Every structure is written in C-alpha cells, then in structure tokens.
Amino acid sequence: MANEGTPRALLEVHGLRAGIEGKEILKGVDLAIRPGEVHAIMGPNGSGKSTLAGVLAGREVFRVTAGRATFDGKDLLALAPESRAAAGLFLGFQYPVEIPGVGNLYFLRTALNAVRRARGEEPLDAMDFLSLAKEKMKLVELDPAFGSRSVNEGFSGGEKKRNEVFQMAVLEPKLAILDEIDSGLDIDALRVVARGVNALRRADRAVLLVTHYQRLLEYIPADRIHVMAAGRIVRSGGPELAEELERTGYAWVDGMKPEVAGAPRAAVATAREGR
Amino acid sequence: MSSAEQFKELAEKKYAYGFVTDIEEDRVPKGLSEEIIRLISQKKGEPQFMLDWRLKAYRHWLTMEEPTWANVRYNRIDYQDIVYYSAPKPRKQLGSMDEVDPELKRAFAKLGIPLEEQMRLAGVAVDAVFDSVSVATTFKKKLADLGIVFCSFSEAVREHPALVERWLGSVVPSTDNYFAALNSAVFSDGSFAYVPKGVRCPMELSTYFRINAKDTGQFERTLIVADEGAYVSYLEGCTAPMRDENQLHAAVVELVALDGAHIKYSTVQNWYPGDAEGKGGIYNFVTKRGKAMARAKISWTQVETGSAITWKYPSCILQGDGSVGEFYSVALTNHRQQADTGTKMIHVGKNTRSTIISKGISAGKGQNTYRGLVKMLKGATGARNYSQCDSLLIGDTCGAHTFPYIEVRNPTAQVAHEATTSKISEDQLFYCLQRGISQEDAVSMIVNGFAKQVLKELPMEFAVEAQKLLGMSLEGSVG
Numbered sequence: 158m159a160n161e162g163t164p165r166a167l168l169e170v171h172g173l174r175a176g177i178e179g180k181e182i183l184k185g186v187d188l189a190i191r192p193g194e195v196h197a198i199m200g201p202n203g204s205g206k207s208t209l210a211g212v213l214a215g216r217e218v219f220r221v222t223a224g225r226a227t228f229d230g231k232d233l234l235a236l237a238p239e240s241r242a243a244a245g246l247f248l249g250f251q252y253p254v255e256i257p258g259v260g261n262l263y264f265l266r267t268a269l270n271a272v273r274r275a276r277g278e279e280p281l282d283a284m285d286f287l288s289l290a291k292e293k294m295k296l297v298e299l300d301p302a303f304g305s306r307s308v309n310e311g312f313s314g315g316e317k318k319r320n321e322v323f324q325m326a327v328l329e330p331k332l333a334i335l336d337e338i339d340s341g342l343d344i345d346a347l348r349v350v351a352r353g354v355n356a357l358r359r360a361d362r363a364v365l366l367v368t369h370y371q372r373l374l375e376y377i378p379a380d381r382i383h384v385m386a387a388g389r390i391v392r393s394g395g396p397e398l399a400e401e402l403e404r405t406g407y408a409w410v411d412g413m414k415p416e417v418a419g420a421p422r423a424a425v426a427t428a429r430e431g432r
Numbered sequence: 433m434s435s436a437e438q439f440k441e442l443a444e445k446k447y448a449y450g451f452v453t454d455i456e457e458d459r460v461p462k463g464l465s466e467e468i469i470r471l472i473s474q475k476k477g478e479p480q481f482m483l484d485w486r487l488k489a490y491r492h493w494l495t496m497e498e499p500t501w502a503n504v505r506y507n508r509i510d511y512q513d514i515v516y517y518s519a520p521k522p523r524k525q526l527g528s529m530d531e532v533d534p535e536l537k538r539a540f541a542k543l544g545i546p547l548e549e550q551m552r553l554a555g556v557a558v559d560a561v562f563d564s565v566s567v568a569t570t571f572k573k574k575l576a577d578l579g580i581v582f583c584s585f586s587e588a589v590r591e592h593p594a595l596v597e598r599w600l601g602s603v604v605p606s607t608d609n610y611f612a613a614l615n616s617a618v619f620s621d622g623s624f625a626y627v628p629k630g631v632r633c634p635m636e637l638s639t640y641f642r643i644n645a646k647d648t649g650q651f652e653r654t655l656i657v658a659d660e661g662a663y664v665s666y667l668e669g670c671t672a673p674m675r676d677e678n679q680l681h682a683a684v685v686e687l688v689a690l691d692g693a694h695i696k697y698s699t700v701q702n703w704y705p706g707d708a709e710g711k712g713g714i715y716n717f718v719t720k721r722g723k724a725m726a727r728a729k730i731s732w733t734q735v736e737t738g739s740a741i742t743w744k745y746p747s748c749i750l751q752g753d754g755s756v757g758e759f760y761s762v763a764l765t766n767h768r769q770q771a772d773t774g775t776k777m778i779h780v781g782k783n784t785r786s787t788i789i790s791k792g793i794s795a796g797k798g799q800n801t802y803r804g805l806v807k808m809l810k811g812a813t814g815a816r817n818y819s820q821c822d823s824l825l826i827g828d829t830c831g832a833h834t835f836p837y838i839e840v841r842n843p844t845a846q847v848a849h850e851a852t853t854s855k856i857s858e859d860q861l862f863y864c865l866q867r868g869i870s871q872e873d874a875v876s877m878i879v880n881g882f883a884k885q886v887l888k889e890l891p892m893e894f895a896v897e898a899q900k901l902l903g904m905s906l907e908g909s910v911g
Contacts, residue, residue, distance in 0.1 A: 214866050215865070215866075216862055217858075217862070218858065237865075238862065238865040238866055239865045239866075239868050239869060239870055239871075241866075242865070242866055242867055242868035243868050247866075248866050250863065250866075252859075253863070254857070254859040254860050254863045256860055256863070256864075256877075256878060256881055257881055257882065258880070258881025258882055258883070258884035258885070259877055259878065259880070259881035264864075264867075264877070265867075267869055267873065267877065268864075268867035268868050268869050269868075271867075271868040271869050271870065271873065272867075272868035275868065307881065324867065328867070328868070
C-alpha cells in the first residue's frame with residue numbers, strides 16, 4: 158500500500174484541478190489505485206467526491222484546468238468518455254437516468270458490443286448475450302423482467318442501483334467507480350448490492366467507492382480510505398480511518414489542509430508532487 | 433466538445449437517395465389551364481365522367497386561396513411554372529417484369545426496392561409508381577382470385593369505372609381544400625384497391641412513390657375501399673432524388689371502410705428534405721382522410737422524416753356507430769425542415785372511439801408543429817378520444833409547437849389530452865457514452881425509444897426500415 162504512485166498503478170491522478178462554469182471544485186487531487194484494490198473516497202457533501210468521479214469518467218460539464226490522470230498506461234483526460242469506457246472504466250451512477258422506450262437488455266447489449274468492437278473483439282450475438290445477462294442478473298437478484306423494461310424507467314432506488322451493478326458485471330471493467338452506490342438503499346438492498354460488488358472483486362480489477370457513509374464499508378471492505386474536503390484529499394489511511402470518521406464525523410476535516418490534517422506520509426508525498 | 437457544439441454538428445448526413453435516372457419522358461407543357469387538363473385526361477384515355485370531375489375541381493380551385501394558417505414558411509409557389517404531367521415513354525407493351533426498362537429497375541435497386549426480391553421473399557405485392565405512371569403491378573392474379581382489385585388509378589378508371597365513379601371524392605370532395613382541388617384537377621396516377629365483402633387481404637399492399645422528372649409536380653391519388661367486414665393493410669413509402677428547386681407534391685388519399693371493415697394505412701415518408709441550408713427539398717401538401725362506417729376501423733400510422741415542408745393531417749370521419757379511428761405519428765424535422773402535421777378525428781356516430789399518439793422530433797433548425805382536431809358532434813353519444821402529443825428537442829435551435837383543437841357538442845363524450853415536451857438530456861447522453869456507446873448511436877437509440885409507441889404499430893419489415901431512417905436522418909446532429 159505504501160507503493161502508491163509506482164508504474165504498477167491502474168489509475169494515477171496527480172494535481173487534478175477541475176471545475177464547472179469557472180468555479181473550481183477539485184483543487185489538486187492525488188490518487189493512485191492498483192489492480193485488485195478497493196478504495197473508498199469519503200467526505201462531507203460538497204467536498205468534490207462526485208465531481209472527481211464525473212471528471213474521471215469524462216463528464217463534459219466539468220473543465221479540467223490542471224493536473225493529469227493515467228489509466229492503464231493511457232492519458233485518461235485525453236480520451237472521449239466512450240473511449241474511457243472501452244478502456245475499462247465504469248461509472249456506477251448515483252442517479253441512473255431513465256431512457257424511455259429503450260429496453261434495458263437492448264441498451265446493455267449495445268454497450269457491450271460497442272466496447273467489444275473498440276477492443277477489436279467480435280460482437281456477442283443475441284443468444285450468447287442473453288445467457289450471459291441471465292447469469293449476471295442473478296448476481297444482484299434482479300428479476301429477468303427488468304431485462305425487457307425500459308432503462309431505469311419506473312425502477313425503485315434499489316432496483317436502479319442493482320441495475321448499475323448488473324451492468325458492471327456484464328461490462329467487466331478494470332476500474333469501477335461506484336458513486337454513492339449505497340444512497341437511498343435499505344439494509345437488505347444494500348446487502349444485495351454489496352454482495353454483487355464483492356463477487357466482482359478480482360486481482361485485475363479495482364473498485365473506487367464514493368460514499369458519504371461508513372456503513373457501506375461494513376459490507377464492502379476497502380483496502381484504502383481517502384477523506385476528501387474542499388476539493389482535496391486531506392487524509393488517507395487503512396480501514397481504521399473509516400471507523401474514526403464514524404465516531405468523529407466530518408466536522409474536523411472541513412477546511413483542513415493535508416499537512417495540518419496529519420495525512421499519512423504517502424498521501425502527503427504525492428500531494429506535494431502534484432503541486 | 434460542448435453540447436452546443438455537438439448539437440450544432442448534428443446535421444451533416446447527406447441524403448443517401450439523391451440520384452437522377454435518365455428515362456425518355458412524355459411531358460405536357462408547363463402551366464395549368466383547362467386545355468392542359470383536357471390534354472392529361474386525353475393522354476390517359478379517360479371516360480367523360482373523369483374529365484368532367486377534373487374540370488369541376490379546376491374551376492373551383494380557381495376561386496380558392498392558398499391556405500396560410502399552417503405554421504410553415506416557404507416562397508410562393510408559381511403554379512404556372514409546373515409541369516403537370518410526365519410519364520416514362522413505354523418502349524413497348526409490358527407483359528412481364530423482364531420487359532421493364534432496365535434503367536427503371538436499376539433505380540429501384542438503388543432505392544433498395546428490388547421488385548422481384550420483394551415478390552419472392554416478402555410476399556408483398558408492389559405497385560411501383562415511377563413518376564406518374566405505374567410500370568409494374570404484381571401479385572395481381574393471387575389477389576384477383578379473392579376478388580381484390582389492386583392496380584394503378586389509371587387502370588382502375590379503365591377497368592373498373594363504376595367502382596371509381598362511385599367512391600372517388602366520397603371522402604375528400606374535389607372542392608375540399610386548395611391542394612385537394614388542385615390534385616383533383618390534375619392528378620396523374622396513383623393506386624386503387626378494392627377488397628370485397630368479408631375478404632381479408634392476405635398480404636400487405638404496397639406502393640413506392642418516387643419523384644423523378646425535373647420540375648414535375650406529383651399529384652397522386654389513392655383510393656382504398658374495404659367492403660363490409662373486409663381487412664386490408666396498405667404500405668406507402670417513398671424516397672426522392674436530390675434536386676435544387678423545390679418540388680410540389682400534393683397527394684390525396686381516400687379510405688372507405690364500410691361496416692365492420694378495417695383499413696390499416698402505414699406510411700414511411702422520406703422525400704428529399706433539402707440541404708443543411710434548406711435549399712431544395714419537397715413541398716408536401718397532402719390530404720388524407722378515411723371514412724369509417726358502423727364498427728369499422730381506420731388506423732393511420734406515419735413516420736415522416738423527409739420533405740422541406742410537410743402539411744399533412746391524416747384524418748378519420750367516424751361516421752358509423754362504434755367505429756374506431758387511430759393515428760400514430762412520428763414526425764422528424766432536422767436542418768431547416770418544417771412540419772405542420774396531425775390529425776382530425778370527427779366523431780359522428782355513437783360510441784365512436786379515437787386514439788391519437790403523436791411524437792414530434794426536432795433537431796437542427798427544424799420546426800415541428802402538431803395540429804389536431806377532435807370533434808364530437810351532437811349525435812356522438814358515449815364517444816371517447818385519447819390524445820397524447822410528445823415532443824422531443826435535440827439542441828436549442830429547433831422548435832416544437834402543439835395546437836390541439838377540441839370541439840365537443842355532446843355532453844356524454846369524453847376527451848383526454850396529454851402533452852409533454854422533453855429534451856435529450858445531457859444526463860441521458862452521458863449515461864450512454866459512459867457505457868461505451870457512441871454519440872450517434874446514443875441519439876438514435878434515445879429517439880427510437882421515444883418513437884417506439886408508434887413504430888410498433890408498423891408492419892415488422894417497415895418498422896425496421898423506419899428505425900434505420902430515424903437514426904440516419906439524425907446522423908451528425910450530435911457531434
């Protein structure tokens with residue numbers, strides 16, 4: 158874990174600054190995630206967690222003003238959103254959008270085959286896809302009826318989140334960024350979603366959880382916790398950091414500078430490089 | 433790239449069917465007069481009643497003003513600068529498909545309408561209208577065995593004058609409106625179908641229209657009569673070659689559904705829409721109307737992607753008790769296309785029902801207007817209507833407008849109207865992109881999802897074609 162920033166990292170972010178309509182939200186973010194790891198970014202509302210997820214996935218409303226990000230050896234920020242997806246980056250949305258009239262499985266097959274084509278693989282035919290989809294739906298206990306319904310239309314909060322994890326299971330990304338995958342879930346739904354994510358953990362796949370609550374980490378254990386405040390990662394640590402946050406809340410991190418917050422050496426080191 | 437830039441780019445797809453076929457033509461001089469009408473009638477060898485009917489329409493047309501109420505803008509049409517009749521010169525009498533002009537066949541092939549293929553594979557009887565004269569009519573024998581008449585209008589006038597005289601103008605009178613009157617005076621050809629009592633037409637009847645001769649206005653006339661308890665499904669689809677001048681198209685379609693009959697009329701319209709600046713393109717002023725007698729049903733389904741100007745209101749007169757009218761429409765405008773389209777449901781009989789599902793899609797600088805009338809007359813006890821008008825905007829330089837007119841004269845009648853306007857959202861696009869789907873595929877997918885309710889009303893093979901057409905018409909509309 159002390160080797161963050163080495164070339165072996167799947168995702169490396171240095172001094173990333175980004176904002177929206179001239180307002181800076183990310184004020185120099187440093188992050189390194191290696192294959193097989195599960196990281197969690199925690200922090201109060203408005204600290205920039207979801208912005209970071211959006212910037213990494215290529216959401217165009219955000220303007221990157223400084224810094225760099227490397228994903229699997231590629232210059233991530235130079236890639237179009239769909240190319241990032243093809244490269245193996247998946248974003249599980251906090252608010253999955255409804256697309257009326259577009260069948261859920263039709264959508265997913267189009268996505269999978271677009272990604273496969275971009276990777277130079279043969280598209281999957283309808284039958285093969287269907288059996289793959291059926292198998293993966295079981296993973297998150299999604300009723301097969303959801304396959305023919307319109308994308309997210311009329312889904313409950315929990316169903317939408319399960320659908321996100323189902324898509325992740327089919328698309329098999331190298332890095333899954335799950336933005337508040339726990340929000341709006343009751344405990345049973347959270348268990349199902351977490352079971353799905355855990356089942357998808359692999360040595361060559363990393364997960365970045367973005368969450369407000371420590372509760373999620375009880376179900377999806379993370380190797381590394383980062384605390385974000387005012388657009389920066391102010392502290393990083395092991396699982397024990399989440400427990401500390403649970404006890405103390407976020408009040409103490411507000412407005413803190415990385416140095417003052419007493420971040421572990423590695424995080425401080427990368428933070429300095431970035432500036 | 434910002435979304436504004438992306439949306440601006442959504443518009444560069446060239447019209448794939450723009451080509452001109454060289455064929456010897458038989459034309460009358462430009463302009464409109466009683467003489468020209470007599471000449472057309474004479475060239476077609478029509479009986480006296482047809483000539484009288486044409487002249488009556490022409491004389492009435494002279495007293496009329498071109499309507500200006502539609503929400504469309506275009507340069508004044510010079511009706512004296514139009515050639516009103518043009519027909520490919522038959523090299524000899526055509527006995528079979530082998531004898532059809534190879535140029536013509538190639539044109540059909542370019543359009544993706546291989547006649548023989550269609551006959552063999554799809555079991556579709558195709559009455560192909562090339563310019564103004566039908567050159568090939570197929571599957572006639574099979575239909576004839578059932579007593580079904582399916583032929584060009586000219587042939588119907590020659591072979592079945594009694595049927596034509598009885599029903600022509602019975603739904604759209606020759607004096608109905610400016611463009612219908614013009615059509616009645618000069619119509620060159622079209623299709624005619626008659627399905628006898630209790631007969632279910634075993635195949636989709638289909639006609640492909642195509643404008644080819646330069647400066648030739650097209651004035652098709654279609655008349656479909658389904659006798660008591662009969663059923664027929666009719667497909668109309670068209671593409672037109674690229675042209676610089678605007679071309680006038682003023683068709684009339686009349687449907688007669690007698691007691692208990694059912695007529696399903698489906699259209700995919702892809703006339704040349706003009707270029708990105710709005711130059712060229714077809715002016716499409718169409719009158720389509722059906723009359724449904726007791727327990728009869730008329731369904732209009734249309735996918736409109738072409739034309740510079742569309743002025744079209746497929747309507748139902750629900751004359752008989754318990755008759756049903758349906759209107760399913762997708763109208764797409766891109767670039768500088770303008771569409772003013774909708775329907776009229778006139779409830780005359782008791783317990784009549786009508787459904788209107790209209791989906792308007794606007795991109796580029798397109799202007800899309802839904803104009804619909806639901807009218808419940810005094811006698812329409814227990815009549816019901818449901819209308820749903822949805823508009824989808826792509827970008828912020830296009831427009832969607834809705835003008836629903838409702839007139840209810842019977843207190844027991846029920847009318848329900850729902851309308852929505854939405855934009856393809858940044859969130860929807862990003863969601864698709866994030867899953868690896870390209871911008872163009874995403875737009876096409878979202879638009880087809882939006883139009884699904886209508887597309888599913890189309891016969892299977894037509895629905896596939898229409899789906900491709902929607903995607904194609906929007907290619908380049910999002911960068």
